[in-house]
Amino acid sequence: MKGATRSPISAALPRRLLATALTLLLVHGAAFLLLRGARGGPFDEERALAPEVQRALAERYHLDEPLPRQYWRSLTGALRGDFGPSLRYRGHSVRQILAAAAPLSLSLGGLALALALLLGVPAGLAAAARPGGPADRLLLPISSLVLALPSFVLAGAGILLFSFALPWLPPAGTGGLRHLVLPAISLALPLAAQIARLVRGAAVEALRSDAVRAARARGIPPRSLLRRHVLPRAILPVLAFLGPAAAGLLTGSLVVEQVFALPGLGVHFVQAALNRDYTLALGVTLLYTALLSLCTLAADVLIRRLDPRVEAMS
Amino acid sequence: MARSRRRVAAPLLAILAATACWTDRADLVVANGADPALLDPQMATGAPEMRILWALHSGLTRLDPSTLRPGPALAESWEALEGGQEWQFHLRAQLRWSDGSALDGRDVLESWLRLLDPATAAPYRDWLLPLEGAPDWRPGAPPPAGLRLDGRTLTVRFVHPVPWFAEMCAFPALAPLPPAARARAASEPHDSAVGCGPFRLVARRVRDRVRLERNPFFWNAAEVRLRHLDFLTVESRVTALNLFLAGQADYVVDVPPLVVPALEEREARRGPGAPGGREFEPHPLFGTEFLRLNCRRGPLRDPRVRRALSLAVDRDGIAAALGAAAPARSFVPPLIPGYAPAEGCRLDLAEARRLLAEAGHAGGAGLPSFRFVYTAGELQRDVAEALQDQWRRHLGIEVLLDLQEWKSARSAMDRGDYDIARSSWIGDYLDASTFLEVFQSGGGNNRTGWSDAGYDALLRAARHSTDPVQRAAALREAEASLLEQAPIVPLYHYLGLDLVSGRLVGLERNALLYVDWSRVQPRAPSGGT
Numbered sequence: 001m002k003g004a005t006r007s008p009i010s011a012a013l014p015r016r017l018l019a020t021a022l023t024l025l026l027v028h029g030a031a032f033l034l035l036r037g038a039r040g041g042p043f044d045e046e047r048a049l050a051p052e053v054q055r056a057l058a059e060r061y062h063l064d065e066p067l068p069r070q071y072w073r074s075l076t077g078a079l080r081g082d083f084g085p086s087l088r089y090r091g092h093s094v095r096q097i098l099a100a101a102a103p104l105s106l107s108l109g110g111l112a113l114a115l116a117l118l119l120g121v122p123a124g125l126a127a128a129a130r131p132g133g134p135a136d137r138l139l140l141p142i143s144s145l146v147l148a149l150p151s152f153v154l155a156g157a158g159i160l161l162f163s164f165a166l167p168w169l170p171p172a173g174t175g176g177l178r179h180l181v182l183p184a185i186s187l188a189l190p191l192a193a194q195i196a197r198l199v200r201g202a203a204v205e206a207l208r209s210d211a212v213r214a215a216r217a218r219g220i221p222p223r224s225l226l227r228r229h230v231l232p233r234a235i236l237p238v239l240a241f242l243g244p245a246a247a248g249l250l251t252g253s254l255v256v257e258q259v260f261a262l263p264g265l266g267v268h269f270v271q272a273a274l275n276r277d278y279t280l281a282l283g284v285t286l287l288y289t290a291l292l293s294l295c296t297l298a299a300d301v302l303i304r305r306l307d308p309r310v311e312a313m314s
Numbered sequence: 315m316a317r318s319r320r321r322v323a324a325p326l327l328a329i330l331a332a333t334a335c336w337t338d339r340a341d342l343v344v345a346n347g348a349d350p351a352l353l354d355p356q357m358a359t360g361a362p363e364m365r366i367l368w369a370l371h372s373g374l375t376r377l378d379p380s381t382l383r384p385g386p387a388l389a390e391s392w393e394a395l396e397g398g399q400e401w402q403f404h405l406r407a408q409l410r411w412s413d414g415s416a417l418d419g420r421d422v423l424e425s426w427l428r429l430l431d432p433a434t435a436a437p438y439r440d441w442l443l444p445l446e447g448a449p450d451w452r453p454g455a456p457p458p459a460g461l462r463l464d465g466r467t468l469t470v471r472f473v474h475p476v477p478w479f480a481e482m483c484a485f486p487a488l489a490p491l492p493p494a495a496r497a498r499a500a501s502e503p504h505d506s507a508v509g510c511g512p513f514r515l516v517a518r519r520v521r522d523r524v525r526l527e528r529n530p531f532f533w534n535a536a537e538v539r540l541r542h543l544d545f546l547t548v549e550s551r552v553t554a555l556n557l558f559l560a561g562q563a564d565y566v567v568d569v570p571p572l573v574v575p576a577l578e579e580r581e582a583r584r585g586p587g588a589p590g591g592r593e594f595e596p597h598p599l600f601g602t603e604f605l606r607l608n609c610r611r612g613p614l615r616d617p618r619v620r621r622a623l624s625l626a627v628d629r630d631g632i633a634a635a636l637g638a639a640a641p642a643r644s645f646v647p648p649l650i651p652g653y654a655p656a657e658g659c660r661l662d663l664a665e666a667r668r669l670l671a672e673a674g675h676a677g678g679a680g681l682p683s684f685r686f687v688y689t690a691g692e693l694q695r696d697v698a699e700a701l702q703d704q705w706r707r708h709l710g711i712e713v714l715l716d717l718q719e720w721k722s723a724r725s726a727m728d729r730g731d732y733d734i735a736r737s738s739w740i741g742d743y744l745d746a747s748t749f750l751e752v753f754q755s756g757g758g759n760n761r762t763g764w765s766d767a768g769y770d771a772l773l774r775a776a777r778h779s780t781d782p783v784q785r786a787a788a789l790r791e792a793e794a795s796l797l798e799q800a801p802i803v804p805l806y807h808y809l810g811l812d813l814v815s816g817r818l819v820g821l822e823r824n825a826l827l828y829v830d831w832s833r834v835q836p837r838a839p840s841g842g843t
Contacts, residue, residue: 040721044728046738047359048758049437056435089520090352090503100520163560171556173546174522261548261557263521276721 016300020293024286028078031285032071035278042087042276061087074282083283088275094283098265101252105264108180109250112187113242119192124199125226125234131204139200143193155186155259172261183260187253191245195238203234236307243299247292251284340525340544341836342818345554345563349521349547353505354495355486356429356436361567361827364486366545369526369831370412370509371489372533374403374422374468375480379822379830382744384480388422388490388510388533389468397780398477405466410531411492412514419463425490427457438487444472474778477785481743484828512538512832521547532832539835555813564815567827569594571638571693574811590816590837596809598640600647600825601740602749605686605701605803610730610763613681618673620800623734625666626708629659632700633806636693642804646741646749646793649825653746653786658797659804663708670709678710684733687716689723694736697805727761735761737802744825746789747776753796764801 043049043057058064062073077084083094127136146154162182163171170179203226206212212229220229252266265284272281350363355371358364374389386392389403409417429436430443431453442448447458462469470479482488492508507515510533513526526543529535546563548554551570557563569577577594584593613619629641644655667676675681688698698715705711713734718726726732739759741748751757754773755765772792779785796802814821820833 038722039725041725044721044724045359045437046724046740047437048761049435050440050758052432053435053437053439056433060435085503088351089349090357091354091505092520097520159556163556167560170562171560172548172553173557173562258550259553261546261550261553263519263547267521267549274719274721 016297020290020297023293024289025075027289028075028282028286029071031282032074032278035273035276035281036067036070038273038276040276042278044276061085074279078282078286083286084279086277086280088272088277088280094279097268097280098283098287101263101265101268104174104262105252105266106250108183108187108262108264109246109252111180111184112191113246113249115184115188116191116195117238119188120195121199121231121235121238123192123196125203125231127196127200128203128207128230128234129222129226136200139196143197146189146193149190151186151190151253151255152259154189155182155256158182158186159259172259174262179260179262183256183262186256186259187249191249194241194245198237198241199234202237203230206230206233209233232306236303239299239303239306243296244292247288247295250291250295251288339562340542341540342542342565342834343544343546343557343563345548345557345566346524346545347547347554347567348549350524350545352503353515353518353524354503355489355491355506355509356425356434356438357503358486359437362545362547365567365827365829366524366526367486367489367506367511368829369511369513369543370506370515371486371511372509373485373489374405374483376830376832377481377484377826377828379820379824379828379833382481382824382826382828384484387484388417389483392480394477394480396475397782398475398479399472399780401470401476401479403468403470403483405468406533407466409510409533411508411510412529412531413492413508414531415492417490417492417510419466419468421490421492422468423457423461423463424493424496426461426488427451427453428491428496429487430458436487438485441482441487444474444476446471446473475780477782478743478745481745485742513540513543516542523547534832538832540831543831558813558815564818565821566813569811569813571636571811574638577813588816590814590818593816594811594813595823596638596811597823598647598649598825599740599808599810599827600649600744601738601808602642602645602647603639603697603736603738603805603808604642604645605805606727606732606735606737606762607801607803608730608733608735608762609801612733613673613675614684614733616673617799618669619675619681620803621798622666622670622673622709623705623711624659624797624800624803625662625669626705627659627701627803627805628661628704629805630661631704632697635696635700636806638809638811639806640809642806644793645796645802645804646746647807647825650744650746652782653789655746656790656794656797658794666709678712681711683712683714685716686713686734686736687718687723687726687732688736689718689720698736730761730763734803737761738808740808741826746786746793747773750789750792750796753801762801764799766795766799769795769799 043054062070081095086092086094086097089097123139127139130136159171159182162169169182173179207230212225215225215229252264254266254270257264257266268280268284272284344365346365347362348360350366351360352358353363353366355367358367372387374387375384376387377383378385388405388409390406392401392403394401405419411417426442428434429439430448430451433453445458446460448460451458460471490510491506495504495506495508505518512529512532514529516525516527518524524545528538528541532538548557551568554563554566555569555573558566574596581592581594607614607620607623609615633639633641643657643659646655648655670676686698686702688694702713702715705713723735727735739749739752751773752759753764755770769792772788776785776788779788810823810827812823817837819835819837821829
């Protein structure tokens with residue numbers, strides 16, 4: 001960011017941040033209305049609560065107030081970063097729940113992201129270096145297979161192989177880095193396949209460009225040609241793709257968290273809505289929106305720094 | 315480059331360290347199903363919470379896990395007078411909370427007043443409403459006439475007999491709470507940190523686990539052998555099974571019905587003499603899957619149409635297809651000593667067709683398509699489609715399947731916006747009234763719109779009867795009338811599909827999934843895995 005202080009990025013930044021704030025406001029309003037429009041309430045269980053008990057609960061959580069006042073309460077709370085108490089995990093605030101789940105989701109997402117890049121970028125470059133060569137011919141079927149398999153199948157296969165056939169890794173639960181290996185691989189493989197395909201396409205194009213052909217003519221060895229001239233161009237579409245993908249990865253995945261019984265953020269996206277946990281559902285929705293905006297913004301900034309053409313166009 | 319690498323690596327390592335606590339394995343690890351909601355004994359209703367609260371809290375009584383009969387706990391003895399209308403509990407001397415402070419009869423009394431206080435919003439408040447003077451009692455006033463404390467003797471008097479009150483006292487809702495929890499919780503829900511059960515809370519991490527340690531101040535601490543208990547949140551039953559098979563969980567509360575044959579085979583391979591006995595053994599539970607029929611509108615107002623629907627269901631076929639269910643002959647599961655349920659559920663196509671013709675709908679003529687609201691869940695669609703097919707083939711009745719998520723389905727039932735709805739009921743204690751009172755007129759759980767003065771009168775008679783035989787007869791007659799008028803169609807009774815490691819002793823299977831953690835012991839000295 002520092003290097004770009006006088007570039008048009010810094011001029012565009014306030015506008016982008018304002019747009020993000022507006023997006024958050026709209027998402028908050030829409031999520032609030034959708035949640036409250038859904039039938040059923042947070043305290044509905046198989047066993048009906050007595051009317052006086054229902055009244056006491058509604059009063060405690062301000063659900064007896066008119067909807068506009070509840071909206072205002074929710075909005076002003078959200079502005080202070082306080083989403084209120086969770087209605088499912090009573091006794092815990094939404095902030096506490098998100099703070100408790102975030103470290104795991106961030107480390108798992110970060111691990112998966114790193115793994116996906118480590119696998120995907122070299123694979124894509126190797127395929128592009130010799131179009132039609134063995135690496136290139138392998139990339140398409142393998143990446144198609146990995147992309148076609150749902151994550152629970154990948155996770156299940158991983159558990160069968162590495163927890164039961166070869167008892168190296170735990171099949172589920174938390175407790176250390178070992179517990180994150182299988183979930184991280186399950187999350188990383190589909191992403192690595194996508195990255196490899198993006199890198200391959202962009203690298204093939206870059207190899208045909210005048211600049212690279214000129215560099216090759218100057219006798220620059222192939223390895224350094226790939227690293228210095230092809231990679232910076234080939235990584236651009238990956239960055240554009242990784243912005244939103246990273247936001248998704250960092251906020252966790254419902255399927256992977258359930259298969260591996262991990263206490264991350266992903267499950268809350270679905271469960272909070274199903275539980276009609278209005279406050280927690282709003283909290284995770286806004287968190288995801290904010291992360292998505294930030295990751296996209298970060299990707300844009302990086303792309304502008306790497307590719308002067310984008311700067312010129314803007 | 316190296317510096318920036320370090321800059322990235324340092325926070326990542328810190329985060330990893332944060333996720334890596336509690337790597338030591340507890341003596342007993344429970345794959346506890348859904349994440350528990352509030353760990354307050356007066357607020358909990360779900361099985362995952364109950365399992366934890368039975369470890370954290372102790373009632374005046376505790377149940378024998380094999381027979382489910384009550385035995386002494388905080389109360390060393392008690393007497394039931396007038397057929398259970400009055401109870402006298404004699405508390406042990408020198409009881410202590412898990413923080414070491416003293417616990418006495420006043421704590422029990424005050425805790426029960428907190429349960430009665432509407433502001434507490436306790437789901438089991440109605441358990442104490444039959445106390446003399448309870449409906450008129452207001453917070454801050456002296457205890458209602460039905461509650462008296464005299465030294466270590468607590469006298470409880472109801473307006474009618476409550477013969478199962480000693481069983482109820484084993485449940486967390488009636489366990490005493492320490493003064494701090496009583497004072498705070500009315501306005502501010504909080505996980506209970508201090509209790510008087512065999513274990514006490516070490517830490518809870520939402521959606522991960524609840525860790526407990528042995529409570530040295532438990533009234534029977536010498537009996538407790540386990541040092542640490544872990545209750546893991548494991549929502550996926552396949553994951554729970556994986557943890558068990560990998561030796562990382564010792565007690566799994568539920569496995570997917572699909573793996574029942576494989577687990578039976580595994581048991582056969584282990585052989586009858588395997589250490590610790592059978593690790594898997596399906597057993598009956600005190601719960602029933604049934605359909606509610608909306609008696610408020612259309613042709614289902616006619617009991618003959620409803621009864622015809624019930625008589626045309628092939629329960630044996632459905633239970634066999636599910637593989638993990640016992641076909642229902644009655645609404646109340648046949649598990650209560652001294653109560654033979656009214657067996658009104660059978661497949662009788664001739665009678666079903668006769669009733670339908672009598673109602674003017676021979677072969678389904680003139681009947682609209684009924685909307686069957688069911689919820690997502692394992693095999694629920696199979697059951698719904700089997701019923702749709704049976705009614706079409708047997709009676710010519712068309713049924714539209716309407717899959718809804720649970721809260722929407724529950725709301726549809728409350729609003730009466732359904733014709734047929736998938737339902738379930740699990741009894742709290744072994745008494746037929748926990749099932750039959752659901753359908754008394756105007757009850758909050760009724761949701762069918764069905765109301766029958768004769769049924770209500772039978773329940774009332776049972777409630778006020780001091781003679782167990784007469785009481786059972788009245789309840790049985792009520793159940794027969796319920797099945798005859800068919801506002802509900804019982805389908806099957808649940809089976810417990812739990813896995814208990816052969817390493818453990820004392821974790822008995824029973825119909826209420828009740829666990830007395832103080833009696834559970836490791837078979838051999840435990841070691842890390």
